[in-house]
Amino acid sequence: MRVPALILFAVLGSVSAPSLAHADACADASDQATMNACADKALKASDAELNTLYKQIQGRLKDDADKTKLLVAAQRAWIAFRDAECDFDSSGVSGGSVQPMIVLQCRDDLTRKRIEDFKTDLSCEEGDLSCAVPPAN
Known part of the structure; x- marks a missing residue:
């Protein structure tokens, strides 16, 4: 039975x-290879969300070339900062099998924070002088 x-x-x-x-x-x-792959998958998902929000901000700035240039410059600087920060943060395990995961998790964490910043920028109310992104029409 x-x-x-x-x-x-x-x-x-x-x-x-x-x-x-x-x-x-x-x-x-x-195993480390799977953990590295999972960290990479998480970062790719966060990066895709970030890019979607970035394009929404660009769309709202389409009539303002100066602000668009500032956004592009800020995003490039932010990516350079994120990558340098995470390279530094992971330097304690430099050359080890865990380093890729540490770098990817760090980048994912900082990307998620940037996502929250972009969401805040996209939800500014009319008259908010601290916000460079105009409200949605």
Whole structure:
């Protein structure tokens, strides 16, 4: 009786196991290569969100070439800062297998903070003099 139940469980488990294993690969990562890949995946997702918000800000500044140039310069400087900061933060594990993950996690953390800044810029109210991004029409 226990054998058929185990077989049924194994069959049902194998049907859903690939999707569950894929979903939990990062949560249950136990080797450095997987943890590095998961950190890279997280950064790519954050970077995609950041780029979407950046394009929205550019869209709101389309009629102001001077502010657009300032935005581009600020974003380039921010990327240089983020990368340099994370290179510094990870220097304690320089050359180790964990370094890529530390760099990627640092970049992801700073990118998420930048996302929040962009969201704040995009939600400015009319008359907010501290905001360079005009409100949505």
